[in-house]
Amino acid sequence: MDYQQDASAESIVLFQTGRQCSINLGVSNPMKKINPIQPDCVLALAACSREILRRRVVIGAVVAHAPVRSTKSTTRLGVRPEMLLCVATVKLFGFQQRRTFRSLAKRFSFNGQEPQAQAPLDKECADFLPWLERIAGAKISNTLSIGKSTYGRALFASKVINAGDCILKVPFNAQITPDELPPDFRVSLTDEVGNIGKLAALLMIEKQTGQNSRWVPYISRLPQPAEMHSTIFWDEDELNMIRCSAVHKETVKQKARIEKEFSHVAQRNVLTVEQIPFADFMNHDGLSASIVLSDEDKQLSEVTADRNYSPGDEVLIRYGDFSNATLMLDFGFTLPCNIHDEVQIQMDVPNDDPLRNMKLGLLQTHYTRSVKNISIFHSSCDTFTIKEVKSAKGKGKGIPQSLRAFARLLSCTSPQELNDLSKEAAQNDGRLARLPFKDGCRELKAHKIILSHINKLIEDHSACIKEPEASNCHFVSQRYTVRRQMARDLLFGELRVMRSVADWLNHYCTNLP
Numbered sequence: 001m002d003y004q005q006d007a008s009a010e011s012i013v014l015f016q017t018g019r020q021c022s023i024n025l026g027v028s029n030p031m032k033k034i035n036p037i038q039p040d041c042v043l044a045l046a047a048c049s050r051e052i053l054r055r056r057v058v059i060g061a062v063v064a065h066a067p068v069r070s071t072k073s074t075t076r077l078g079v080r081p082e083m084l085l086c087v088a089t090v091k092l093f094g095f096q097q098r099r100t101f102r103s104l105a106k107r108f109s110f111n112g113q114e115p116q117a118q119a120p121l122d123k124e125c126a127d128f129l130p131w132l133e134r135i136a137g138a139k140i141s142n143t144l145s146i147g148k149s150t151y152g153r154a155l156f157a158s159k160v161i162n163a164g165d166c167i168l169k170v171p172f173n174a175q176i177t178p179d180e181l182p183p184d185f186r187v188s189l190t191d192e193v194g195n196i197g198k199l200a201a202l203l204m205i206e207k208q209t210g211q212n213s214r215w216v217p218y219i220s221r222l223p224q225p226a227e228m229h230s231t232i233f234w235d236e237d238e239l240n241m242i243r244c245s246a247v248h249k250e251t252v253k254q255k256a257r258i259e260k261e262f263s264h265v266a267q268r269n270v271l272t273v274e275q276i277p278f279a280d281f282m283n284h285d286g287l288s289a290s291i292v293l294s295d296e297d298k299q300l301s302e303v304t305a306d307r308n309y310s311p312g313d314e315v316l317i318r319y320g321d322f323s324n325a326t327l328m329l330d331f332g333f334t335l336p337c338n339i340h341d342e343v344q345i346q347m348d349v350p351n352d353d354p355l356r357n358m359k360l361g362l363l364q365t366h367y368t369r370s371v372k373n374i375s376i377f378h379s380s381c382d383t384f385t386i387k388e389v390k391s392a393k394g395k396g397k398g399i400p401q402s403l404r405a406f407a408r409l410l411s412c413t414s415p416q417e418l419n420d421l422s423k424e425a426a427q428n429d430g431r432l433a434r435l436p437f438k439d440g441c442r443e444l445k446a447h448k449i450i451l452s453h454i455n456k457l458i459e460d461h462s463a464c465i466k467e468p469e470a471s472n473c474h475f476v477s478q479r480y481t482v483r484r485q486m487a488r489d490l491l492f493g494e495l496r497v498m499r500s501v502a503d504w505l506n507h508y509c510t511n512l513p
């Protein structure tokens with residue numbers, strides 16, 4: 001890849017194999033200060049930042065994770081330079097978080113009496129915690145050490161840790177925020193530059209400052225491009241492995257957005273962006289109950305153990321309840337069997353449906369979108385998220401009511417039927433086709449529409465999985481091996497979800513009166 005800079009531009013401009021992406025800092029010549037820029041860093045950060053902004057729609061929920069702070073009043077999002085994409089959110093209801101926080105506070109004490117650990121220490125990071133504690137002017141952890149795991153750096157118990165122990169607390173003054181931008185630089189930034197753009201600028205400045213940067217121990221441990229596996233960085237062959245999944249489309253969309261729109265993102269928001277050194281060395285376990293919580297009063301972020309750990313155990317936290325689709329796009333990894341897997345499916349009113357316009361009109365009038373949907377994808381009236389249905393004989397939890405309603409609408413063949421649906425909606429809660437058709441044949445027809453759509457997707461996924469390796473030249477590439485496995489984790493997870501939904505639909509159809 002070739003990168004150049006446009007030193008005269010009002011923006012940081014990167015040219016990547018003919019395409020151009022820019023981060024407009026709105027200053028006359030930012031290159032004076034941050035030249036030369038690190039293109040991979042910028043692009044990745046942009047990717048990360050887009051995600052942060054979109055996630056903001058989580059209203060009334062606590063958003064937190066290793067590098068993310070959350071409090072009642074503000075949401076602070078951490079940008080771990082890990083692939084510069086490691087931004088995660090955890091969905092917890094506000095009251096849960098407050099309660100958790102109070103109970104955590106009671107147990108807020110360091111465990112300092114246990115025997116020394118046998119953790120697999122990362123010698124290159126031996127000086128990291130002492131350095132960070134010097135900056136913080138406070139103890140950050142005395143039960144954790146930085147070591148090496150299968151998934152890069154990780155934090156390990158260096159002493160016995162009991163569930164409920166506070167294992168780390170990183171004061172805000174040891175976190176990297178855009179507030180640190182040099183005043184003259186900050187003054188020159190226009191209002192259009194939000195926190196994420198500022199953080200990007202700060203990182204570039206710090207990187208450029210080299211050994212003189214106060215953050216050098218942290219900056220020097222930023223992930224290298226070769227370690228980044230977000231689908232944002234996948235090449236065409238690699239993306240082809242997941243072409244049957246909605247992640248493919250979402251990746252293409254996000255890439256385009258990053259390159260084209262990042263500079264125009266209005267960031268008038270309540271986010272505070274920062275990076276939380278040390279805490280963001282923790283790897284993800286989807287089943288962990290530990291998250292990063294922040295206390296604005298005490299001006300620190302902390303993590304409490306959700307279980308007992310022996311010395312040498314890796315200590316994990318949960319970044320969020322994320323499907324493999326989200327993990328691979330936002331974080332660049334997947335889990336072999338992810339309980340949070342889900343599948344995004346899109347259903348349209350066919351172009352050749354004679355009632356198409358009437359159906360679209362009704363959808364527009366009656367459709368109310370689920371506010372609970374905080375998946376990585378943008379909802380539209382024809383996009384639905386299905387989850388694994390635990391029992392084919394149950395109520396079908398995992399299949400959204402909106403999908404079944406949509407299918408009932410699709411199955412209508414006369415204006416009269418549509419008018420009846422509309423009337424019924426008006427008599428109830430206004431939502432269209434939420435009740436099963438009284439006529440079993442019509443209900444069957446509607447559900448067969450979904451079933452046939454899902455069966456088609458199952459076929460596509462199965463074919464995708466069976467496909468031989470894309471290219472011989474990849475056979476030695478570790479990168480390709482990692483990404484191939486990610487693709488398989490994704491597709492197998494989606495297949496599991498879709499098969500469970502198909503089983504339920506088959507059972508439902510067979511048992512209709």
Ligand SMILES: C[S@@+](CC[C@H](N)C(=O)[O-])C[C@H]1O[C@@H](n2cnc3c(N)ncnc32)[C@H](O)[C@@H]1O
Pocket residue numbers: 066080082083086151152153154280281282283284285331332333334
């Ligand atoms: C917040 S960082 C954690 C620290 C990181 N391992 C390091 O080397 O600095 C998140 C990154 O760690 C890796 N990671 C975390 N949890 C993982 C898991 N359960 N499986 C695979 N990779 C994981 C991924 O590369 C992810 O992007």
